[in-house]
Amino acid sequence: MTAAVFFGCTFIAFGPAIALFLFTIAREPLRVIFLIAGAFFWLVSLLLSSLVWFISVQISNKESAAQQKGLLIFGVVLSVLLQETFRFGYYKLLKKANEGLLTLSQEETMPISIRQLAYVSGLGFGFMSGAFSVVNILADSAGPGTVGIHGDSQHYFLSSAFMTMAIILLHMFWGVVFFDACEKRCWWAVGLVVVIHLVVSCLTFQNPDYTATLVPAYVILFGMGVWAFYTAGGSLRNIKLCLTCKDKDFLLSNHRPR
């Protein structure tokens, strides 16, 4: 019966990501390739961090709840740091690849700009991260029951889906900001991205108090969205131009060579 919940949560979690993929990435084979490579990099980072966590759990005292909670926090922090490290590694790899692609291709212009790469890799990270966050939950939501027989809140599926949507979009924004900061050697921005990622991940420790987790996460999402918008070249003026539909006339009449 709860195929309804399954589809509802899938659309909530992956809706924006699918929309972005369909309209901006799907037509360009190069972007698809870099998206998948980005997803793979995130996957490797997860593998490493889960290996470390698994070993540390095996050697720890399984009875002590406090120790297990501490291990969980350690695991989360380690995972975030590893993800950001791999994001940096991917940036380095892409820089090298871009030079290589340029020498190989016949055209004079680079086939894909670093800004597009930032966006695509961020989205790749987001896809894979979202998948690992939510796929198990979606599989369980397809069954006949819902959460709550031991007293937990029955909004578990819904809030997990919203959290996943936030994380996917956040990864995309972080990708944009991170790559741009690396280009400009703006290391404080890189550090700030890492810190924000840590904050968002640690927010989830407040579950099952879902409001305390989701509201700050969406506030941060909005903030990051604005920052990424400005980093990518947007400005308030451009928005006003778009909204008032004066764009074409504006361009024609104010054409300036770039």
Add this chain to the structure above:
Amino acid sequence: EITDGESGEYGDVFCISASLSGDVGVLHLLESEENLDWVLRTGPNPPYMVILESTLFTRPILMKLKNGSSRVAGVLAVQPTSNPPEGFSPHTSCPNENTGVYSETYGPSYAHCNVTMWNPLGTGISYEEFDFPIFSVKDDNDTEVIRRCYMEHNRAVNGSTPQYPLCAMQLMSHMAAVTDTATCMRRNAPTFSLAPDGVCDPLGDANIWASTKPLNSSTKGHKDGVSVVIAATKLDSRSFFFDVAPGADSAATGLVALLAAASALHNATAELNRTILYTFFNGETFDYIGSSRMVYDMAKNDFTVDLDNIHSILEVGQVALGPDSRLWLHSDPVSKRNSSVNVETLVSNLQAAAAGLNLSLGEPNVTQPLPPSSFQRFLLERPIPGVVIENHQTSFTNKYYQSMFDNAEYLKLNYPPNLTPEEQLELVTDSAKALTEVATTVARGLYLQAGGELAQMSRIQADSELVSKMLYTFLVRVNNSWFDQLVKSDWTGVLSELMLYEINTSERKVKTTEPALMVQCILANLTGSIANITEGNCQDKKMDKDENMNKDIYSYLWVQGPVRPNSTERDSFCVRSLVRQSKALSPAFELSEYTSKNYSTWAESRWSAIKGRIFLVASHDLEMLTLGVGVGVLLMSLLLTYIVSSKADILFSSGREPTNATY
């Protein structure tokens, strides 16, 4: 443990079916019969999963649930902790009425229980068709969890409707077969069915039989000069639920009595001029599967002896002694009119056998037909003199006929709980002593009937310790030291905690299941002799490596033997006996007459995992809301993304990209 389920059997109409993915229903604890109204009419959240306490598991309530089955997802029946004192029998009130000997052509006034209703407490619910699964659970911690879940979430207080989320249960017991045996067997044919393994199997197992004198089993048909006295009993029973059919009075007492009698006669049969044939029929509950097959084989000259070799038949039915210690000798009034049928000798032999023992035998003072018994199938072919020994004069005294309450508690096998299993095994209860008297009577009666002398009769005595151990093995615990010694050495580890009596079905061909194998092992050890040969020769069925002739006469069993002291090794040995198996598959399946009126046509459906679970369910509205929100988010993001990407060059135009940016 949690659940048992009902297995789907098909002769004509009776079945239970469930959907492939399991049935989900909101839990409802039925408080009284009036409360049924909530389930069937007024409750706002159908379908319901009804929890029935044991006092409410009655025919009227089940029939009402059956009629309202669009609102009923399933039934969970809680087992009582002790047998209900008013009795309970889900079987029909006239068992096997269509396949017995009495019909329009033979004793029509006796047919269809016109004279005596054998099972007056029978409600017949085992033979009704239900569209939902019915599970049975013990009243333990898990059941308490289920009740608590209902109390916390589902209970309607003061007429208010209970709020979502509600506690629900899912029961899975998918049955593959449909309609009836003929349809089901047709769908079994490999060209038709999608399920390559078939959808149902004919009910079949093995009969166990043994003779007191060697008979060459490779030559079938009539044997000159052989006169046989058949000592028959049945070894199967059933109940409403799968896996809980102990059959204590209906099958185990007769079975144990005959085994003990065979053991008592073991050394005395050499000088008798007639052969005694002990037969343990399987499948008698389902329209005499085993006995009809043996009679069919005899009539077709496909058995070691044939019907003309039979001198008389003595059948041991339900023989648990009541407080008056009386047993009744039932005989067939129709065949007795024939002067060649001499039942009086058999009766007087049995009376003589009971002399001096602690029980009394009598014939019923009513002219009535035979109770349901395997002997009726023999009478269908020939008028043979025979007697059925039962503990009831007219209707059954067994209040729990073919139900899960026909167990050790009903037979008053009371083992004090502070004893270890080994001590319980050694304890001889009063019921065991009473049954020993019965076994001695049967043994002496057979001895006299087979031509023995009255003066020699008193040395035949059944062993009460043996009877007690057998009752313990069949009704309390299979895994004990006595039975361990007798069992085949390559068969350990198969035995489960408690004995099942239900006849089992074949996968593709008839295989012998645990009850029949147990009887075979015990009978071989009690009536056979130890052969001093190696394991290899024993498995090859010969006395030494050159001999080949006796394979068809004797059967060899390599038995585990007792544990050596201070070690885990066993002294295994070979038992040579005259015990054999014969196939107990209804002739209807041999002849492919799936709608036969003469033979049993029972088949069992194939089924997959049987399990259940409880969880909470959310309201339909919340689920639709989630779906709506999801679709809304998807559409919104598609729209936004389209707009932004089409205006991307404007939106992101104040770029600091140095050269040649392509967007």
